[in-house]
Amino acid sequence: MITVKQVIVAPLNLFLKTLGVDVLHFWALLSAKLKIDFRRPPNSFQSAGKKQTLIKQLFIYAFLGAMVVFSLYRISDMMLQFSVFFTFLIVFEGTILLTEFTGVLFDENENQILLPRPVSSRTLLLVRLVHILVYMSYIAITLSLPFAIYLAINHGLLSVAFIIGVLLCAWFTLILAVGFYMSLSKFVSAERFKDVLNYFQIALAVVIMASYQLVPHFMEGANVESLMFKQAWWAYLLPSAWFAGLTKVIGGLAVSSDWVYAATALCVSLLGSVLLIRKLSSGFTSIISESGTGIQREVKPVEIKSAKGWKNKLLSILCISEVEQTGWRLTMSHIRGDRKLKQQVYPMFAYSLIMVVAFLKPEINDFSAYIQELATSSKYLLFVLTGFFGTLGVGVIPFTDTPKASWIYEMAATNKKYHIQSGAVKAMLFTFFLPLQLLYLIPIIWIWGFAVLPYVFLGSGLSVVLAILLVRIQNNPLPFSQGREMVNKGEYTLRMFLGMLMVGVIIGLVYLVSLAHMGVGIGLCVVMPLFISLSYRTIRNR
């Protein structure tokens, strides 16, 4: 008797064979990986249950999805509605992929388990991709759920077609990014690949965010209710339009052009998979193999004991104890040497810069008039808003590939254990937040002059306070004490979006202060170091 499982799995297996993947190996490895993901380590210092973490995350994603629905329901043209949503989805999933799953894809921790076994590169690559896809699909479906409910209420079974489109879109985003990575590996040696990847991630982040800016152009200067999807030649090049067309075709609402979009979505996803797995996977094993043992880098020794040198003097000013300085140094060493940490944090610079440009919408044609107009506005606060991206590195401090080394916290003969955490937060903000703020001072002073600086400093200070308090409120574990687990993936990106929402409130407060007498702003700036210091104390006194 043929079971439902067989009906679903049989065509999938056929597709896997077409890709040149060993079906038995594939399922064995995938099921083992998923089993591992959902088993809580019984002897770790992990505080929250994995299922609980995942459910909490998914709930917040659904909330974000609901906010998107609020902006979509006013659009009457279904094609445009879907296109906007799929653009949002591709950007969101692309962001998660870049910041959180790239490390998983090229993880070398399993090298000694898998590489001596007769598993093909194609199988290894596809297992990793599908493993990532499982989590990306969780996120994609939860983000899409509010819109699917909205569709179910208004259009019935179209919601099912929409969910199919969402899943295929998640797969497309994955193979698009990984296709880029693997093509890149053709030109870069396996040893250097991960270093180059760091820079490439930032570039890719720019491309994704920049493409995101196409959406507002659809809507520019128009009444949202009356906006219609523009059937131009370039629309056929937009992935979001392909999946919008596909959804309409599956939902039985297609017009002629939708068939072209749908066919493109299917062809690109299927042919992209074949190309990626059959032609580009050969370099995959080389990458994980050669980067696993790594280049012997010359690491500059960190001078610990000497009180001389500007770095140590700065440390003694910024940190209140030797233990806090240790936390700082520990974090700086990780920032220098931990590629996965870099892969998560560095794209944030790009996001911040792009968001500034996106919000300010510079007019190139009449730039001087544009700057003059800008100088009369309060848009300098947008720099504060996007500057918050520089604080997000704080969220990755607890994670490492070697959490077992955290036994040292249990053994350390000190009652200042959490000074290490406050030192780590300071190091992270010093490395990633401060340079961004200094960079932004240049255009701010150039356009708005020195008069707005108190408000900029106030906004930046409040962003720092928020970042510190979030560490305390969320009870973040001690630095580098937790493994980078799959079920936690997606949380970093989530923090980014939630953080942006909270900084919105800060911007509102600073704007109100800017309406009052300037002395109020200056006064608040003067007391800001006290607030920051008190915030750090909440971490140290845990």
Next chain:
Amino acid sequence: MNETSISIRGLKKAFGKGAAKKEVLKGIDLSINSGQIIGYIGPNGAGKSTTVKILCGILTSFEGEIEVMGLPLRGNDIAIKRKIGYVPENGALYEALTPNEYLNLVGTLFDMSSEQISERSNSLLQYFGMEKHSHQRMDTFSKGMKQKILIIAGLINNPDILFLDEPLSGLDANSVILVKDMLTRLAHQGKTIFYSSHLMDVVEKISDRIILIDDGQVVADGTFEELQQDSKASLEQVFSKLTGAENRVGESSVIDDVFKN
């Protein structure tokens, strides 16, 4: 019994490029016959593990020619991997799985039937006294218990060549005896044992041939008696002499300086 199972010619391996380039293997030539136990020894950083990782397909880029069971390693890695077993030094396990689940996974990757996997893993788990732990998750295991599972996983496919990289790490004395006995029996069956270690007493006792590498080059190759060169020296003394370590012992007062009160 005298067929060549591993042939290595001009094996070189470097990590990094330019100023950061570090040559780990500087031209290794070896011919190893079936049924031999090869003791592959050398100081830390000599290139032992790198050689093993290249032979097992963990490292894929290298210079030189390698043939395993008559097949060139390049282009035949999957076919060769079917015939070899690998026991790493430490922790290369999915620790959230139970031994049964892990061995089942490894066996599946060798295309073994579930009956074959079950039969062989049960026998080996019993041999190492691990049968009562077969349904417990390995993240609760001691280092020695994990090492036993690594050894069993390395043997599950009944390999023609077994590569062991410090396999006795964390094992108790009884288990060490079991492993030594097992390796001798496997060699008698015609399997090639490539045993990389710095535990001289074990290498001295079980190896048919000892290869000593230092700084990426073979500095001695022969039976223990040949390496002794008519002296009564232990392998440890031979090792110290050939790698220049004997000059350093006793000369340094670092320890006294560091720990003086």
